[in-house]
Amino acid sequence: MGKGYRGKLCVYCLEAEAEDGDHVLSRQFVLPEHRHNLPKVPACKRCNNEKSKLEHYLTTVMPFGGRHGDAGRILAEQVPGRLVRNERLCRELAAGTEQYLVSENGGLWEPSMTVPLDGRALEGLFEYMTRGLAWHHWRLTFGPGFVVRAAFLSEAASRLFEGLMARNGERVNGKLGGNALDYEGVKANDGKGLTVWRMSLYRAVVAGDRGGTGREERSSTSHCITAPKNWPTTAKFLEMLGD
Ligand SMILES: [Zn+2]
Numbered sequence: 001m002g003k004g005y006r007g008k009l010c011v012y013c014l015e016a017e018a019e020d021g022d023h024v025l026s027r028q029f030v031l032p033e034h035r036h037n038l039p040k041v042p043a044c045k046r047c048n049n050e051k052s053k054l055e056h057y058l059t060t061v062m063p064f065g066g067r068h069g070d071a072g073r074i075l076a077e078q079v080p081g082r083l084v085r086n087e088r089l090c091r092e093l094a095a096g097t098e099q100y101l102v103s104e105n106g107g108l109w110e111p112s113m114t115v116p117l118d119g120r121a122l123e124g125l126f127e128y129m130t131r132g133l134a135w136h137h138w139r140l141t142f143g144p145g146f147v148v149r150a151a152f153l154s155e156a157a158s159r160l161f162e163g164l165m166a167r168n169g170e171r172v173n174g175k176l177g178g179n180a181l182d183y184e185g186v187k188a189n190d191g192k193g194l195t196v197w198r199m200s201l202y203r204a205v206v207a208g209d210r211g212g213t214g215r216e217e218r219s220s221t222s223h224c225i226t227a228p229k230n231w232p233t234t235a236k237f238l239e240m241l242g243d
Contacts, residue, residue, distance in 0.1 A: 010044035011135040012051070012128060014143055018042030024132030025181045026055040028078075029062075029201070031070050034178030039136040047128075054125045057118070058201075060089055064097070064115040065204030067220070068179045074202075092116060119152060119208055123222060126150035126199050129181070130224040134195055137172045138187055142226050146193055147234050149241065150224035152206050154217055157240040161223045164196045179203075194231075197224040 005021035022043035060082040063075040096116035134140040173184040188194040
């Protein structure tokens, strides 16, 4: 194990030597038959542990909102065992789960549910994935002079972002692990480290009350940006996120 990754610089923190390769999309998000060919990147022990904590939580919670092809089986086959091992989370989910009926594009009414989600945990995982995918596709890394920030955006911020995504640049996309992760990324041609991404995990819809306006916005897509900290656009973007 670890061949080819051990001793390289960790792509997440750029501070420590990698102990092993980390699956950018954890195998735990995916049914066993779709676990082959998941991209791996060099990662140190500390980053691996920090990312694992997010994965531990999200592999238990996200399947409840899953809408991709494997969603039903993941919820039925993989989640019960994880809930047994995490009593506190189990109670939290039981208390916060709501059932409702949903009809998509005029189709049949189908039962669905919402569960409480720590959205910042999912954004945090997307930030790791952005670093991982940028290295996987372009061997790009982002040191302390860069912002790497993922967010489920309001409509206004989303428009700003889609404008950035539409610009000319090198494009990559992928559907990993039986469509568990669907992503698209664009790298600006100027070589200064601007990349923008769309990501969706399980096509799950995440709802939130933005800025305490009482208006709920729903999205299945998170955006992520990597950009030099000292750019005016970066500051404007972070301001829109309330950072
Ligand atoms: Zn690290």
